[in-house]
Amino acid sequence: MNQNDTIVALATASGAGAIAVIRLSGTDAITIAEDCFRSVSKAKKLSKQKTHTIHLGHIVDDTREIDEVLVSVFKNPNSYTGEDVVEVSCHGSHYIQQQIIQLFLRNGCRMADAGEFTLRAFLNGKLDLSQAEAVADLIASDNEASHQIAMQQMRGGFSSEIAKLREELLNFASLIELELDFAEEDVEFADRTQFRELVERITFVLKRLIDSFAVGNVIKNGIPVAIVGEPNVGKSTLLNALLNEERAIVSEIAGTTRDTIEDEISIGGMGFRFIDTAGIRETQDVVESIGIKKTFEKIEQAQVVIYLFDAEQFQVQSSKFKVELEKIKNKYPLKPLLVIANKIDKVDDILLAQMQTEIPEIQLLSAKSGFGVEQLTDSLLGLVNTGALRNNETIITNTRHYDALLKALEEIQKVKYGLDSGLPSDLMAIDIREALYQFGLITGNVTNDELLGNIFANFCIGK
Incomplete structure (x- = not known):
């Protein structure tokens, strides 16, 4: 990995827009930009300007003027990457963007790899590894909850908690290792009572973080909700009522069956992914049986199930509804x-009372008029364990972190067993080293090129 060269990339989304930002980072970033920049103040040189300053001028290729721009200068180490950084704000024409980038490439820049700006920030100590990963999560966040978690991790909430535990464990590890040097004297430098208290505390924290992954994962990816119901029971109307406008977001989701459609909306800052399925009934039809089998597969994937039926049909189909529910x-x-009777505005009070008697847990809804929608949203939010989010506790959303925490807990439990069993220091030292290694993988104290490559390959170019 060559970190001595200067990289360039488009930092804003590709395509035409009002403004685009082109970012350079590296030893020669300011010099290269200066050679292509003509300030409105003819004598102004970017290399002579203070850090964190903005300058108006033109990007020129010899005598050809490409665009009028604003150039922001950030000098090392006070920049995002810790290197000299220049950001060129130009007009958002795709042609202009490409002309400026190609000009910088001809003058000594290299196109940045995916996530290379953030990778350099990590390598230069501006971010630890978990904070760097949170940058990608922040860019991908599409609801309030996932944004809040990513921001908390970027501020170092998770990594500082892990780093503190790692430091305390490292101190005891040093004393344990010291005991090995004086094995013949049979002395103990590490206070076993304090060490046991530390191990108990680490175990408690690790279990809490591991348990939070169940919540964090669904918040990050959207809480899957399977809607079971016949066609025309009002699923689309319900989704638009939840959105409070006529714009249910419909998209083909990779990995689902070809004819499966999912609708994604945000309720109370939480992302919910509604999966439309068919009804469940007894049938001899082969094709219909396949559809029912897929319905159960979708319910299996969901965290919450909504059974939605047409209240008008309850009089004649109540037996079928009850069979499906059971x-x-x-x-x-x-x-x-959640059992929802829709279109209650079209039935009388006698039928409503009958439904509530036969299915006590039923919720009444009129998606068309909006009656019962607020109760449904409250029910959905009530099913999600957001207590940790409200209390600003650390929530794990990253599978790599989850795996490392599980392995660290396994090693810590071995250390606890060693303390309780009076195992010799050399045996406990092995488990302590492995626990420290897993902690280091999370924060980036332990890295390799393969690990970094896997992480930053998922970033967008320019970040």
């Missing part, structure tokens, strides 16, 4: 289930 309850007894 099948879901029996197959998924631990999965939250």
Whole structure:
């Protein structure tokens, strides 16, 4: 990895827009930009300007003027990457963007790899590894909850907690290692009582962080909600009512069956991913049986199930509705289930009372008029464990961190067993080293090119 060259990339989204930002970082960033920049103040040189300053002028290729721009100068080490950084704000024409980037390439820059600006920030100590990963999560956040988690991690909430535990464990590890040097004297430098207290505290923190992953993962990726119901029971109307406007977001989701459509909306700052499925009934039809099988597959993937039916049909189809409900309850007894009767504005009070008697947990809804929508959103939010989010506790959303925490907990439990069993220091030292290694993988104290490559390959170019 060559970190001595100067890289360039488009920092804003590709395509035409009002403004585009082109970023350079590296030893020669300011010099290269200066050679292509003509200030409105003819004598102004970028290399002579103070850091964190903005300058108006033109990007020129010899005598050809490409665009009028604003150039921002950030001098090392006070920049995002810790290197000299220049950001050129130009007009958002795709042609202008490419002309300026190609000009910088001809003058000594190299196109940045995916995430290379953030990678350099990590290598230069501006961010630890978990904070660097949070940058990608922040860019990808599409609701309030995922944004809040990413911001918390970028501020170092998670990494500082891990770093503190690692430092305390490292101090005891040093004393344990020292005991090995004096094995013949049979002395103990590490206070076993204090060490046991530390191990208990680390175990508690690790278990809390590991448990938070279940919540963090669904917040980051959207909480999957399977809607089970016949066609024309009002699923689209319901989604638009939840959005409070006629614009349900519909998209083909990779990895689902070809004809599966999912709708994504945000409720109370939480992302919910609604999965439309067919009804569940007894059938001899082969094609219909396949559809019912897929319905159960989608329920399996969901965290919450909504059973939606047309209140007008309850009089003649109540037996079928009850059979379908029992099948879901029996197959998924631990999965939250909301039973919704839609179109209640079209039935009389007698039928409403009958439905509430026969299905006590039923919620009444008129997606068209909006009646019952607020109760439904409250129910959905109530099913999500957001206590940690409200209390500003650390929530894990990254699978790599989750895996490292599981392995660290396993090693810490071995250390605890060693303390309780009176194992010799040399055996405990092995488990302590492995726990420290797993902590280091999270914060970046332990890295290799393969690990960094896997992480930053998922970043966008220019970040």
